[in-house]
Amino acid sequence: MRIDLETCIGCGLCVAYCPMGAIKMNEVAVIDADECVECGVCFRSGMCPADCFIEEVHPWPRSVRTLFSNPLSEHKExxxxxxxxxxxxxxxxxxxxxxxxxxxxxxxxxxxxxxxxxxxxxxxxxxxxxxxxxxxxxxxxxxxxxxxxxxxxxxxxxxxxxxxxxxxxxxxxxxxxxxxxxxxxxxxxxxxxxxxxxxxxxxxxxxxxxxxxxxxxxxxxxxxxxxxxxxxxxxxxxx
Ligand code: SF4
Ligand code: SF4
Missing domain, CATH: 3.30.70.260 (ACT domain)
Structure with a gap:
């Protein structure tokens, strides 16, 4: 998951939505990539007033995070x-x-x-x-x-x-x-x-x-x- 730092207005609304506490606030919101499990909650919730969340397709092995954490992803096997x-x-x-x-x-x-x-x-x-x-x-x-x-x-x-x-x-x-x-x-x-x-x-x-x-x-x-x-x-x- 990525946040478009150019459009983020720093409102902080997204912080409470992350089930892993991976979104931190500085001037703008920043995602701790090591803690983010790619669950997609922040993106799907539609809470961001500036529509900043960008869902990414990750290569293996990071893609395993999406497979185990995002309920909308289907396990391939x-x-x-x-x-x-x-x-x-x-x-x-x-x-x-x-x-x-x-x-x-x-x-x-x-x-x-x-x-x-x-x-x-x-x-x-x-x-x-x-x-x-x-x-x-x-x-x-x-x-x-x-x-x-x-x-x-x-x-x-x-x-x-x-x-x-x-x-x-x-x-x-x-x-x-x-x-x-x-x-x-x-x-x-x-x-x-x-x-x-x-x-x-x-x-x-x-x-x-x-x-x-x-x-x-x-x-x-x-x-x-x-x-x-x-x-x-x-x-x-x-x-
Ligand atoms: S909700 Fe959107 S605009 Fe507000 S801090 Fe989070 S990413 Fe930035
Ligand atoms: S994808 Fe999930 S874990 Fe990652 S920042 Fe968004 S809500 Fe948090």
């Missing part, structure tokens, strides 16, 4: 806009999370904080060390050079994005190792992340891993969401 993945939302149709498998998503970064891929890589490597299988149709997985180790392409490591979701499948017996690895790596990342656990419920409606997670020191906050669409459940889902 997954073809999903926004954060580039919808696997967990479509389990009733796709059956990705089968019985005895838990889906886990590390949601890294938030508006106001963001995340650099150096930290995304640390968490991915911790998950890999615990023996997870990374989700195929996920934009972070597409950035990996080695899914066995969670290593990412070196050129993206310094890039910053609003948020990134690492999705994986975890066999039930590996849940303790994953939680241990994540607790350890959480001490070494310079951002925030939350862990989503996606699972089928038992026939009585209870969460199968809740006791285990509680014993591992994880407080489970149960959130439910129903996406109503036109998908036809796959026969595999119910096996």
């Amino acid at each position: 997954t073809r999903v806009p926004g954060r580039g993945t919808e696997e967990m939302k479509t389990n009733d149709v796709t059956g990705v999370y089968k019985k005895a498998l838990v889906g886990m998503t590390a949601e890294m970064g938030r508006p106001g904080v963001g995340t650099r891929f150096t930290d995304v890589e640390k968490v991915a490597q911790a998950l890999a060390a615990a023996g997870v299988k990374f989700a195929a149709q996920n934009p972070v997985t597409y950035l990996m050079v080695d899914q066995a180790t969670g290593k990412l392409k070196s050129e993206v490591l310094g890039e910053k994005v609003l948020s990134a979701m690492i999705e994986c499948l975890v066999p039930q017996e590996k849940i303790p190792a994953v939680i241990r690895e994540l607790k350890e790596v959480a001490q070494h990342v310079d951002t925030v992340f939350s862990l989503d656990i996606i699972t089928r419920l038992k026939p009585d409606g209870s969460v199968p891993w809740e006791k285990m997670l509680h014993e591992l020191g994880v407080t489970v906050s149960i959130n439910g969401k129903s996406n109503i669409g036109l998908g036809r459940p796959s026969a595999e889902v119910y096996q």
Whole structure:
């Protein structure tokens, strides 16, 4: 994102719109390019009275910022806009999370904080060390050079994005190792992340891993969401 410094009247209206605090005021408004995640909020809001914001098309690897931060950009491999993945939302149709498998998503970064891929890589490597299988149709997985180790392409490591979701499948017996690895790596990342656990419920409606997670020191906050669409459940889902 760029501001046309010739036309900026220095009103300061734009500062509050940036979710990363990347717009600073001197005589005119200036964008800190290292902190800007290319989310496009300043441009799309139309708040600037002098129409100063200029959206730029960046070459690789800076273009990864737009892919992970601008909800209007479509990820080229997954073809999903926004954060580039919808696997967990479509389990009733796709059956990705089968019985005895838990889906886990590390949601890294938030508006106001963001995340650099150096930290995304640390968490991915911790998950890999615990023996997870990374989700195929996920934009972070597409950035990996080695899914066995969670290593990412070196050129993206310094890039910053609003948020990134690492999705994986975890066999039930590996849940303790994953939680241990994540607790350890959480001490070494310079951002925030939350862990989503996606699972089928038992026939009585209870969460199968809740006791285990509680014993591992994880407080489970149960959130439910129903996406109503036109998908036809796959026969595999119910096996
Ligand atoms: S809103 Fe527009 S004119 Fe006002 S400071 Fe920001 S860039 Fe300049
Ligand atoms: S593109 Fe997003 S992060 Fe960059 S200056 Fe605009 S609002 Fe801030």
